[in-house]
Amino acid sequence: MTAREGRPVLKPGCRLSAAGDVLLIPEGALRLQGPASRIVEACDGTRTVEEIVATLLKQFPGADETKVSQETASFLNRLSERGVLEFV
């Protein structure tokens, strides 16, 4: 499953903190800044990356679509490389 067609979901044992600003993982924690929490929240295994980007654009009207799309994809790929997220 590639990032392009898959639906991202957090791996078992990875979750957002109650306040939503920290991604808790087995080895530690990643502080999320700006729209990063919104992106992670949207990774519930039901939405494609494209759909997540569309949701973000609604939440941040006026944002540059190309930029949001590129940055979201690269952020999700980084999480995937760290073993925090998978595409189903």
Added chain:
Amino acid sequence: MSAAPQALIAEVTHRCPLHCVYCSNPLEMQAARNELSTEDWSGIIRQAGQLGCWHLHLTGGEPLLRRDIGELVRAGRQSGLYVNLITSGLGLTRERLRLLVESGLDHIQLSFQDSEEEAANMFAGVTAHAQKLRVAEWIREHRIAFTANLVVHRQNIDRLREGIRLAEQLGADKLEIANVQYYGWAIRNRAALLPSREQLRASLPVIEAERARLSGKMRIDYVLPDYYAKYPKPCMGGWGRSLLLIDPAGRAMPCHSAGVIPGLEFPNAAREPLQAIWEQSAAFERFRGEEWMEEPCRSCERKEIDFGGCRCQAMLIAGDAAATDPVCSLSPQRFLVDDLIEGVHVGKSNEQEWVYRIDPVGSR
């Protein structure tokens, strides 16, 4: 003012059904009758959440020997903490695991003594391996993180590949292979456990190849034995810098073997507020920062990487807790470690002679 600790390590009991020849718990263990109550632990866990901790590691001994472990998991989750259980798997049933997951367990670390049943049971001094295999199956029925921990030493380091295959078959997300560290009971059996330099050298390409083979499937951490290192480990991420440990009786310690250092008084977290203990107590201040450092640490550019290494090891080998960790190649006392290695490998040791850890605290 010190930053908040990242994790609370709750050593909820020293009781354990295993008798591992390399047990890392302190030589003087806390008896069952001294263990904190559920209420005390819940209060400490709540304070850890308020203090800004992210993780709660429930460990022991065998934490499952406490009947209230589910309540402690729930207390952790309700305090906003990420809850990790470090266990041998003994005392777990499928139903009990389900209840722990429902209470909010995020991650389980299951220990293995070997990939082969007979050897594993021999190192643990008890029949435990088959139960661990069952536990691993139950774990995979849930969406929690699963780390397998494999302890290696001279008697089994030549079979790393088999250990890695086992963890892979069990479906672990991560395998942590840790060489025995020489604290507590392990010192007693050092002569039978310390691998040779050749064994260690041969292990590295195995790890590298298996990491590549399993990339994206299972991560492998490999912890080398200190004695062969060029530089020391950043023990506990630096004294009083990121980890706060509470022993079964409530004593707050920067590290679980810190009791070997004379002159330290550990405040009790059941009686004193956790924040004051972390920020102000003399025990946590003792080796915090750089003021305590001697040369060669004081002027070393690595002092912010390894924080002078391990204070307990400095005490145990060099007899001075403020000395540079003697495993460091820059330490003037490195020869003590080299002598230890040589002493172990020049014929004096008999591999079959070792001493099991008999639980001196029992279940009193």
